[in-house]
Amino acid sequence: MTSTQPLTVGVVGAGGIAHPHLAAWRYLGVPVVVHSDEGAAAAARQYGARSVAHLDELLGQCDVVDVCTPTFTHHDIVLSAAAAGRHVICEKPLSHTRHEAVEMIEACAAAGVQLHPGHVVRYFPEYVAAKTAVDAGRIGAPAVLRLTRRGARPERSWFAESAKSGGILIDQMIHDFDFARWIAGDVTQVYASVVGSAPGPTIGIAVLTHSSGALTHLVGGWGHPEEKFRTSFSIAGAHGLLRHSSTEAESLSWSIPGASPARGELIPLGPRGRSPFVAELGEFLASCSGGPTPRITAADSLAALAIASAASRSAETGLPVRLEEGVL
């Protein structure tokens, strides 16, 4: 593979996360083939791609596989892609279980292909700005972080099945577990709770203790269908404070009396005019063509999964869970 020839991307899946990915690939001018159990032809039409009927066909026609299927199917597809010698982009979480994620990482390493986990939060401009400010020493050593992430409950039923998605701690809060670790370093102890169930909201709450001494408080929520997607962070450091709230940092807002509330936004596209998916997938594709290592690696994703898995154990037992040495 040389960097002079444009790579072809094979998108597997045509559901929720596939849409912003397909839109980003089209924006980047990348040739795309799509395969999915359902909806591939329509998605291909919508985004100017080709659809194929079988995974094997897709693997035969692309250089990079972009896995956008439900979490519980990631493992088998990634192993097939690795066996076919294709680089892999895999939506987060890599898997809902640690041992599957480890197998995926090992299979890709053994096949000599790259594996890029889709933790798109690291590409949202506000989270990038926070990381840049912390790294520049503008608030000093991180001390106490508060991270929140709220939105509508995902429509597809597999999200609610812990055996398929891992539940809110692993599916949704892994974004902020990863961000917390990006900002404040490795985590030594986790305490978490999950309350509520459909049709009401499900709320996950976690307290992380980092090896640096920093503490992180996280809240994740899946709520009513019309609940607006929103995130916030507050990062207190030794001599400063960083804060952002997506609801307070919007450049456009509406008030239309009598209009019914808009449906909740399941997949945020970030501040207007700047798609974090374009930044993310562009960085991954460049790496597949010999470019620099992306800001998020499979090892980072595994570390975030270790935190999320520990949080799940804590929520089940009501006890704090220490992360094993060497896991991270």
Add this chain to the structure above:
Amino acid sequence: MKKLRVGIASFAHVHASSYAAILRDRADVELVATDPDALTAPPDEVRGASLATELGVRLVPSYDAMFSEGLDAVVVCTENSRHRDVVEQAAEAGVHVLCEKPLATRLDDAEAMLRACAQANVILMVAYPVRFHPGFCAMREAIQRGDLGRILAITGTNNGQAPLASRRWFLDPELAGGGALMDHTVHVADLLDNLLNVSPEQVYAQVNRVIHADEVSVETGGLLAMTYANGTVATIDCSWSAPSSYPSWGGLTLAVEGDLGSARLDAFAENVEVFDDRSGGLRWDAVGVNLDALMLDEFLSCVRSGRSAQPDGDVGYRTLQLVLAAYESASSGHPVMMTGP
């Protein structure tokens, strides 16, 4: 209407000035203050006679002198660990008490204060002014009506600047009973107690000293997570995490999640933004109700009528119990079961 004779016992607490100014301006109050421990404070802190003059408040030299004036009520603003002696003296003199928070730094002190006031049949109220916030009252009514459904989770924050600039006793473990965890947990704990009407079963806490690590010996950061018998979970961020350039002293927020809806209180959101180059940039000038004034009004109204006053010493005791259990958890790394009072 007969004037109430009200005393302020010590200017140690930062809120003493606010209470003194409010009471001084009330037509139904005759105010006297004493600050005998002013000499133990660092010389650069404005206390004692100079603060009394600044505030226009009459100062007497000792607690004995103050209580000998036949007070109706006293506001206790000593250092935390010195509350007990003054409260016991007030009870003995038959004087109603409004005591700064936390009620005490040790449970045996708190028990003694509750006992003394009960035996003397005087009010023991604890200074939790956010309890009087109209937004909080509306939130409590909505919850009681069932508007939010079953309460799943409450996340509270009480963050502020570390007390480095003045009243440095807040950083002395002996006088303050700890750091941010002791200072800032109890306000939110009181609101949770009032909203849920039950004490938590279990508390997990972690603390650190990343902020001002070189300047103080107490914790400056802390997180608590409580679980309740009915499955509700609640958390408190009690950190002194507002930098010195923050536009105000800090703030308090409370987010309540029910299965039917949610509500969020930002108790000090009502302000005007002032950009002032000479005082370091953005400042938030509060325009909301004066919570101290509402609290003092309720206290004095109870003193006149003999009604029992809320927040009372019992909730002061329960919130102290939570703080002490949180210290135990932070020290062991394990959740601590709460035992009943």
